[in-house]
Amino acid sequence: MPTDADIHRPLLVAVPVVALLTLTPLAALSMEALPVNVTITDKGCEPNSLIVTEGKSMFAIKNASRRALEWEILDGVMVVEERENIFPGFTQTLSANLSPGEYQMTCGLLNNPKGKLIVQAAATGGPTAPVSALDLAGPLAEYKLYVSSEVDALLADTQAFVAAINANDLAKAQALYAPARIHYERIEPVAELFSDLDKAIDVRADDFEKKEDDPGFVGFHKIEKLLFVDNNTAAAQQVAEQLTKDVQELHNRIHNLTIPAAKMVAGAADLIEEVAATKIAGEEDRYSHTDLWDFQGNIDGAQKIYTLLRPLAAKRNAAFVKRVDANFKQVDAILAKYKSGNGFVSYDKVQESDRKAMKGPITTLAEDLSTLRGQLGLE
Amino acid sequence: MTRRPGRGPKQRGAAPPNLSSRRSILKLGAAAGGVASFGIAAAAPTPAAQTDDTETAHQSQPFFGPHQSGIVTPQPAAATVVAFDVLAHDRADLERLFRTLTERIRFLMEGGPIAARDPLLPPPDSGLLGPVVVPDNLTVTVAVGESFFDGRFGLKHLKPKHLVRMTRFPNDALDASFCHGDLLIQICANREETVIHALRDIIKNMPDLLAVHWKIDGFLPADTVRRLGKETVRNLLGFKDGTANLAASDTELMNRHVWIQPGTDEPSWTAGGTYQVVRVIRNLVERWDRTPLNEQQKIIGRSKMSGAPLGADSEHDQFDYVGDPEGIRVPLTAHIRLANPRTPQTDVNLILRRPYNFSRGVNKNGQLDMGLLFVCFQSNLTSGFLAVQSRLNGEALEEYIKPVGGGYFFALPGVPTPDRFLGDVLLSA
Numbered sequence: 001m002p003t004d005a006d007i008h009r010p011l012l013v014a015v016p017v018v019a020l021l022t023l024t025p026l027a028a029l030s031m032e033a034l035p036v037n038v039t040i041t042d043k044g045c046e047p048n049s050l051i052v053t054e055g056k057s058m059f060a061i062k063n064a065s066r067r068a069l070e071w072e073i074l075d076g077v078m079v080v081e082e083r084e085n086i087f088p089g090f091t092q093t094l095s096a097n098l099s100p101g102e103y104q105m106t107c108g109l110l111n112n113p114k115g116k117l118i119v120q121a122a123a124t125g126g127p128t129a130p131v132s133a134l135d136l137a138g139p140l141a142e143y144k145l146y147v148s149s150e151v152d153a154l155l156a157d158t159q160a161f162v163a164a165i166n167a168n169d170l171a172k173a174q175a176l177y178a179p180a181r182i183h184y185e186r187i188e189p190v191a192e193l194f195s196d197l198d199k200a201i202d203v204r205a206d207d208f209e210k211k212e213d214d215p216g217f218v219g220f221h222k223i224e225k226l227l228f229v230d231n232n233t234a235a236a237q238q239v240a241e242q243l244t245k246d247v248q249e250l251h252n253r254i255h256n257l258t259i260p261a262a263k264m265v266a267g268a269a270d271l272i273e274e275v276a277a278t279k280i281a282g283e284e285d286r287y288s289h290t291d292l293w294d295f296q297g298n299i300d301g302a303q304k305i306y307t308l309l310r311p312l313a314a315k316r317n318a319a320f321v322k323r324v325d326a327n328f329k330q331v332d333a334i335l336a337k338y339k340s341g342n343g344f345v346s347y348d349k350v351q352e353s354d355r356k357a358m359k360g361p362i363t364t365l366a367e368d369l370s371t372l373r374g375q376l377g378l379e
Numbered sequence: 380m381t382r383r384p385g386r387g388p389k390q391r392g393a394a395p396p397n398l399s400s401r402r403s404i405l406k407l408g409a410a411a412g413g414v415a416s417f418g419i420a421a422a423a424p425t426p427a428a429q430t431d432d433t434e435t436a437h438q439s440q441p442f443f444g445p446h447q448s449g450i451v452t453p454q455p456a457a458a459t460v461v462a463f464d465v466l467a468h469d470r471a472d473l474e475r476l477f478r479t480l481t482e483r484i485r486f487l488m489e490g491g492p493i494a495a496r497d498p499l500l501p502p503p504d505s506g507l508l509g510p511v512v513v514p515d516n517l518t519v520t521v522a523v524g525e526s527f528f529d530g531r532f533g534l535k536h537l538k539p540k541h542l543v544r545m546t547r548f549p550n551d552a553l554d555a556s557f558c559h560g561d562l563l564i565q566i567c568a569n570r571e572e573t574v575i576h577a578l579r580d581i582i583k584n585m586p587d588l589l590a591v592h593w594k595i596d597g598f599l600p601a602d603t604v605r606r607l608g609k610e611t612v613r614n615l616l617g618f619k620d621g622t623a624n625l626a627a628s629d630t631e632l633m634n635r636h637v638w639i640q641p642g643t644d645e646p647s648w649t650a651g652g653t654y655q656v657v658r659v660i661r662n663l664v665e666r667w668d669r670t671p672l673n674e675q676q677k678i679i680g681r682s683k684m685s686g687a688p689l690g691a692d693s694e695h696d697q698f699d700y701v702g703d704p705e706g707i708r709v710p711l712t713a714h715i716r717l718a719n720p721r722t723p724q725t726d727v728n729l730i731l732r733r734p735y736n737f738s739r740g741v742n743k744n745g746q747l748d749m750g751l752l753f754v755c756f757q758s759n760l761t762s763g764f765l766a767v768q769s770r771l772n773g774e775a776l777e778e779y780i781k782p783v784g785g786g787y788f789f790a791l792p793g794v795p796t797p798d799r800f801l802g803d804v805l806l807s808a
Binding site for chain 2: 051054100101102118119120121122123127128327356357359360361363364366367370371373374375377378379
């Protein structure tokens with residue numbers, strides 16, 4: 001065993017205790033392109049923790065200690081690789097082919113702390129080549145048409161809805177509430193590009209500390225509360241007037257908008273996240289219980305995007321397309337059970353078992369569609 | 380985890396035949412000089428390298444065995460109990476659920492490098508524990524509830540004999556959003572991050588099979604494992620809780636009180652499993668803290684500081700109530716006396732408790748929402764928890780506690796070998 005005398009023996013050769021290149025432990029280094037530098041001092045390894053990617057790595061080991069040493073990569077008690085006889089002041093290299101896992105490295109004296117060498121798994125499958133702009137041009141043009149027609153319908157139906165409010169026709173206004181909103185829900189990822197208007201049109205009371213009493217609570221849901229809880233069309237008129245202006249403004253802006261391809265692709269996942277996070281518990285339309293309209297709107301919007309991109313995705317991952325098709329089908333089947341006339345029954349009527357049954361396909365769609373962008377090779 | 384180093388690893392100590400003479404001399408010289416500079420005994424721990432933190436992070440519990448881990452396993456500091464709805468449609472889905480659970484739990488408990496994929500895609504791991512998952516004493520214990528046997532999977536006839544849906548006891552105020560569940564997963568580890576990492580992994584890998592129903596987190600002092608057998612943990616009432624608990628390390632005792640044995644009147648697939656009870660018991664701590672010490676001690680039956688039974692000298696004194704039939708020393712309504720009357724007749728009621736403390740926030744009146752996440756295991760639910768709780772009904776402590784959630788479950792037998800999976804005995808029964 002080393003004794004104090006050994007360790008504290010006066011320096012015979014002054015060796016600068018400096019790491020030539022300090023590696024940030026978080027930077028994953030890989031392959032033989034760049035050697036991974038490690039300096040051994042009398043105290044230990046500098047740095048004391050390395051991260052490399054699985055496969056071949058080249059290590060450059062500089063002996064900045066006072067005695068010859070050997071440098072080892074250990075897996076428990078097994079020596080995986082070693083470089084012997086590195087004399088003070090010299091640097092030697094070691095090439096190692098490592099599998100993922102956590103290893104230790106020896107750092108000179110036995111009582112020096114062992115260093116940690118983490119070998120990360122390499123990404124499987126390699127990088128995905130992006131789909132060409134040409135391939136995306138068709139789906140994008142068609143999506144633009146879809147968004148335009150939905151925002152046209154949103155404007156027209158909102159104007160009809162507001163007209164009923166202004167005519168103090170409560171029953172008609174209540175009946176027109178959900179059909180007007182569904183257009184908004186279908187194109188929500190695009191509408192949300194304009195956060196000022198999104199807040200003015202679709203904000204919920206939850207976003208305010210004073211909830212329903214907050215003066216900032218406006219738009220569709222404020223009117224919903226006034227119509228379905230307070231039965232008060234007169235009080236809704238002022239809010240409705242502003243809503244018409246905001247929807248008109250949204251309409252104008254969307255018609256002048258170039259939808260970025262990545263935004264469209266990501267939109268499918270955004271819409272499903274919307275369903276997963278807020279629709280299943282029935283909190284979106286808590287005053288009117290018309291949640292199923294919004295639910296359908298989000299699903300329609302996601303399905304539209306998916307359908308347009310499906311041929312591109314199918315070429316790359318047939319199993320993915322099969323699974324997504326099946327899950328959309330399951331959701332459609334459950335929603336179909338609750339159709340009534342041109343719309344849906346109240347969300348109160350949706351059985352607990354169906355709310356539960358909805359969670360599986362919705363969450364799976366959320367997981368799957370979250371990969372759509374990457375599968376098409378888009379940032 | 381399989382490691383395939385480029386060159387075959389060699390066992391340290393087993394001298395390779397082609398050892399260069401120069402190296403031998405060098406090592407000899409070094410050894411003779413008293414400087415073991417080359418790590419000759421690499422297997423010996425190097426004290427400076429092993430801080431407490433890395434030591435506990437690498438502690439692991441076995442995944443394979445006749446029983447699941449997390450039942451007789453010493454309790455690490457962090458826990459979560461999560462009840463799920465099972466979304467599987469048929470037996471094939473169910474098998475996929477249990478096989479996936481087995482695969483994920485095994486990986487999480489053993490640790491290893493996380494999978495990586497194209498950064499254009501969401502990463503498969505939350506990354507919460509870094510590039511290499513450490514075991515950190517993780518246990519993930521899977522149990523099924525009464526509703527799991529409701530007939531949708533054709534398993535009705537295989538329901539453990541005593542498994543019932545939890546019903547209200549007189550002092551309960553059950554909140555439906557914290558009760559029951561098709562499947563219960565109890566996750567324990569040294570650190571909360573490890574628990575959360577495991578939970579997120581499980582949720583992410585089974586989106587079409589499991590939906591979270593409710594969840595509650597529990598905690599114990601960080602050094603609970605280290606002080607096991609030396610010091611009893613206190614609950615949030617400030618009393619030592621678990622002094623007279625069954626010794627989980629006593630295999631014979633566990634076989635008698637916890638594990639279902641083969642050849643009983645239970646369905647044969649249950650052998651090696653155990654009934655698990657979870658009760659979320661709010662402690663009304665403000666009121667408790669405004670109760671005189673003597674009264675607190677009479678309610679529990681122990682001295683608050685020492686943990687000794689009233690009238691005894693120390694916490695672990697062996698005693699019974701034969702000499703105290705009137706409850707002069709330990710009142711007849713004291714919690715410990717009702718819970719365990721220490722008679723030969725009540726030996727059959729003994730259960731293995733594995734509780735955690737919980738703390739969630741405040742209620743509408745500004746009072747603290749905290750208490751005991753009670754968990755216990757027993758081979759017979761009826762003569763175990765149900766009998767004990769019936770004796771406790773009306774106990775003096777009720778004024779200060781409010782059970783608000785939980786459920787009864789059956790913890791599946793263990794996975795004995797890598798070719799098997801959780802619940803396989805049930806699915807093939």
